[in-house]
Amino acid sequence: MDQTEYKIYIDNVIRRVETARLKVDDHHIVKIVAVSKYSTSDEIEKLYEIGQRAFGENKVQDLKVKTTELEELPLEWHFIGNLQKNKINNLIDLAPSLFQGLDSLELAIELNKKLAAKETTMDCLLQINSAKEDSKHGVMPEDALAIYKQIETECPNIHLKGVMSIGAHTNDKAVIKKSFETTHEIFKQIPDAKICSMGMSGDFELAIECGSNMVRLGSVMFNK
Numbered sequence: 318m319d320q321t322e323y324k325i326y327i328d329n330v331i332r333r334v335e336t337a338r339l340k341v342d343d344h345h346i347v348k349i350v351a352v353s354k355y356s357t358s359d360e361i362e363k364l365y366e367i368g369q370r371a372f373g374e375n376k377v378q379d380l381k382v383k384t385t386e387l388e389e390l391p392l393e394w395h396f397i398g399n400l401q402k403n404k405i406n407n408l409i410d411l412a413p414s415l416f417q418g419l420d421s422l423e424l425a426i427e428l429n430k431k432l433a434a435k436e437t438t439m440d441c442l443l444q445i446n447s448a449k450e451d452s453k454h455g456v457m458p459e460d461a462l463a464i465y466k467q468i469e470t471e472c473p474n475i476h477l478k479g480v481m482s483i484g485a486h487t488n489d490k491a492v493i494k495k496s497f498e499t500t501h502e503i504f505k506q507i508p509d510a511k512i513c514s515m516g517m518s519g520d521f522e523l524a525i526e527c528g529s530n531m532v533r534l535g536s537v538m539f540n541k
């Protein structure tokens with residue numbers, strides 16, 4: 318695809334997001350984070366030229382490489398992966414605009430300690446394992462509210478902005494929908510939560526219809 322064809326292709330993805338969000342409400346605004354983990358810096362730059370500004374990576378090392386290669390561009394970087402304890406300082410130094418995968422109280426306490434030592438803060442989302450899958454990270458839905466409050470009171474260097482979840486891993490649309498509804502239900506119960514991040518290339522329309530206001534789109538944004 319040349320750049321003109323790519324632009325038409327992306328317009329169509331944006332139209333799909335628009336159609337889904339308008340089913341919720343005229344004022345329901347959805348932000349697209351382009352997940353660039355399968356893509357090169359050249360490909361990111363092509364998408365930037367079409368107008369995309371927010372990008373997400375799921376490995377600290379890849380985030381470092383891409384932020385360095387693309388440092389001239391005014392991009393907004395999200396870290397969407399699982400954070401190992403030995404990578405915390407590296408992530409802090411990269412200063413992502415949002416860390417979407419805060420998945421336990423234990424990690425929050427470690428991260429807070431290291432943020433405090435560096436006299437800085439980080440905006441984060443609490444990851445919820447809504448479908449209770451062994452293969453996924455995140456807090457159990459029944460524990461999410463209490464953990465969210467505990468992080469807010471005990472971790473002053475972490476600024477929680479809302480919740481993140483990955484849809485259930487199944488072809489059963491009803492089960493996927495249920496997992497999104499579970500996350501959105503928790504989101505609604507947190508008065509100051511702003512972001513409900515859910516929906517990927519295969520399920521973003523359903524996620525938006527269930528109340529998502531941030532979708533993380535990888536393959537569909539890079540046409541892979």
Ligand SMILES: *Cc1c(COP(=O)(O)O)cnc(C)c1O
Binds near residue numbers: 354375517518533536
């Ligand atoms: C890879 C990834 C995505 C994007 O996946 P696609 O199916 O390519 O859209 C979204 N969220 C997380 C947490 C990911 O790891």
